[in-house]
Amino acid sequence: MKLGAGATTPSGVLFDIDGVLVLSWRPIPGAAETVQQLASHHIACSYLTNTTTRTRRQIAQALGEAGIAVAADEVITAGALTAEYLRAKYPGRRCFLVNSGDISEDMSGINLVSSTEFGPADRPDTPDVVVLGGAGPEFDHLTLSRVYEWMVDGVPVVAMHRSRMWTTDRGTRIDTGTYLTGLEEASGRMATAVGKPAAEGFLTAASRIGVDAERVVMIGDDLRNDVVAAQAVGMTGVLVRTGKFRQDALDRWVADDAATPPDNIIDSVADLPELLGL
Structure with missing residues (x-):
């Protein structure tokens, strides 16, 4: 779904963390303000990351130190998802x-x-x-x-x-x-x-914030793992030109007629409120 003028405001937003909100745990300009603006509009947020070097608690603490207020239970890591899988399987x-x-x-x-x-x-x-x-x-x-x-x-x-x-x-x-x-x-x-791009992580994140996948926007810097994978489960994808984003990789991807293009592309997470019409 293309966002912008006339588009329906989403009920939930999923953020990738590294390369979207922070880079080497230093905030990307405008990230904290974007998260605050979503909160002021009562848009539920969750943070879906493949980061495996830190626990959910440590990630929330690091984001807090970067000026981005996040609770540990709002963070969904590949490690935590894998633990759930191993306990069951x-x-x-x-x-x-x-x-x-x-x-x-x-x-x-x-x-x-x-x-x-x-x-x-x-x-x-x-x-x-x-x-x-x-x-x-x-x-x-x-x-x-x-x-x-x-x-x-x-x-x-x-x-x-x-x-x-x-x-x-x-x-x-x-x-x-x-x-x-x-x-x-x-x-x-x-x-x-288990983690991204597997569907389970996206669906788990949507379930935890109580929003149907069709009403969720996923923000990521990884075209395959974040954006297109989220779109495959019915979410709206937004690719940011920060972090691991590479223009040549995007060009090759969209040149392939069989590939699913990203729904939306913005320069930075700082541009998200405008995209959402907030």
Whole structure:
């Protein structure tokens, strides 16, 4: 749905966080004012992120320090969604977690085991489930080699997300999706991904703010994972030209007749109130 003059004001807004509201946890100009303006118009907001380096509480605190007032229960992370999935699908199973950052607070009830519990490096024991979080130094050669061997042996792999990269104030960093694509191709086995762009995260976020998906606007800097994926579940997508946005990637996407174009494009989240007619 194209927004603008004459369009119906949405009942809810979902924000991606990194690259939309903040960059390396510093506020993007106008982000705090936009969130405040939505609140003044009684538009429900939630924050749907593939960030896996921090817990929901830590993310809310970091946003608060950036001048953006958010409650922890308004934040929906890929880690929290993955924990829900593991509790339902693999209750009590030993889960080998590879993640950059300690998010155990958001994974209560999950039997997380570390690499030191798997015996010598040359003959590691086999976990029940492999869980891949956000990429970082923990994604080293030995660890990924172990994951590959376990995938070949049929151990299920659950990825918190398939994001391929994220943007920092020091440049672009590759993320889990880049590694996961290679592991799947080499092993011949597919992982289950829980966070964006999977539909469940968007629908869960809409449910938590009590708004039907058709009345929700999703704001993101990732064309595939944020915007087009949200549009696939009936939401209205808004792509911002900040964060990981690349004009050449957008040009290639819209040139493909089979690709779904973004509903709306704005320069920054600061332009959202005008787009919504507030």
